[in-house]
């Protein structure tokens with residue numbers, strides 16, 4: 001039996017505005033199944049907005065997004081939405097649900113409100129894999145910020161998407177849990193041939209885990225490619241206004257050492 005050929009996510013000349021202000025123009029990308037991509041770029045450049053636009057939450061000004069036969073805006077809204085699993089940046093939750101219930105919710109649509117043993121088993125497996133199984137019976141609102149982030153990550157994994165979109169999923173995590181989350185995501189991305197896109201502010205984590213970086217800035221795409229090829233002092237200066245040395249780690253991946261902000 002041959003494996004099905006999975007289609008790339010294709011963005012063609014995408015333009016995007018928020019509250020009437022142009023944010024991104026003429027963005028074209030082709031994202032391959034089984035690959036992990038990191039979106040990097042300064043605050044307010046449109047990283048979150050781009051993710052929300054991909055899921056259909058924000059309309060495009062111009063351009064096209066497609067995945068195989070499906071096209072954003074032309075396919076049925078729910079069919080398009082079902083291709084994605086999206087973990088938003090803000091995961092504050094003051095609701096009377098346990099961690100296990102929140103994780104099971106990741107499959108609520110497929111369940112038709114009935115929770116079968118297989119789903120429960122999967123949810124427990126996800127909690128175990130993300131290291132928070134001991135928290136399964138705690139109310140979600142009583143967890144620490146990092147614990148809650150891991151719980152919502154486990155929930156995001158519960159859907160069976162073609163595309164995983166994670167907005168700063170490690171922002172509240174300690175060093176060990178940052179690696180645990182990204183290791184798990186990288187492993188599952190290859191195993192399930194997901195197209196995974198993660199917003200990260202830590203350039204070294206992005207360089208360590210991403211097959212390619214998507215660098216946003218100046219109203220569009222500044223650079224796209226493997227970290228070792230594109231993450232240069234010139235790109236960092238141009239994107240962030242920061243002077244930095246770019247060294248090389250023992251695996252040949254770039255290692256960014258920021259030195260100073262450039263004077264205005």
Ligand SMILES: Nc1ncnc2c1ncn2[C@@H]1O[C@H](COP(=O)(O)OP(=O)(O)OP(=O)(O)O)[C@@H](O)[C@H]1O
Pocket residue numbers: 018019023041042043044045046047048049050
């Ligand atoms: N609902 C909204 N109403 C008005 N402006 C908005 C809204 N949402 C986002 N913006 C603006 O759009 C711009 C892009 O925001 P976005 O959250 O996409 O940036 P980002 O690159 O993800 O930023 P950060 O790195 O700070 O998370 C910002 O200037 C933001 O203030």
